[in-house]
Amino acid sequence: MRTTRRSTMDTITITKDNFQTEVLKTKGTVLIDFWASWCGPCRMLSPIVDQVAEEHPDVKVGKINVDEEPELASQFDVMSIPMLVVFKDGQKVNESIGLVPKEKIVELIQ
Secondary structure: OEEOOOOOOOEEEOOOOOHHHHHHOOOOEEEEEEEOOOOHHHHHHHHHHHHHHHHOOOOEEEEEEOOOOHHHHHHOOOOOOOEEEEEEOOEEEEEEEOOOOHHHHHHHHO
16 A cells, blocks of 8 residues: 655555565665654644655655554654654664654655
């Protein structure tokens, strides 16, 4: 499933079923946004993550709803959301917890 955005880039909905293919087997950079619909800071961060996705087409951007994917949230020790995790060539290389400005997200994916 993909969420629709205004641009031609899509943010991928990541689930336990597609995590291996979309994240671990991807060559290059993947930014994952762990979020929940009831989380105010998550709702504020989401459009910023979408902007980063639009401005960095070389980075795959995925979103994981922690309520729908508790196994993935547990696997990455998600205790607070929003939480951003960066993978490069299938390896976790960076993370950020809480509402952060766009500049910080860009730094994370560099």
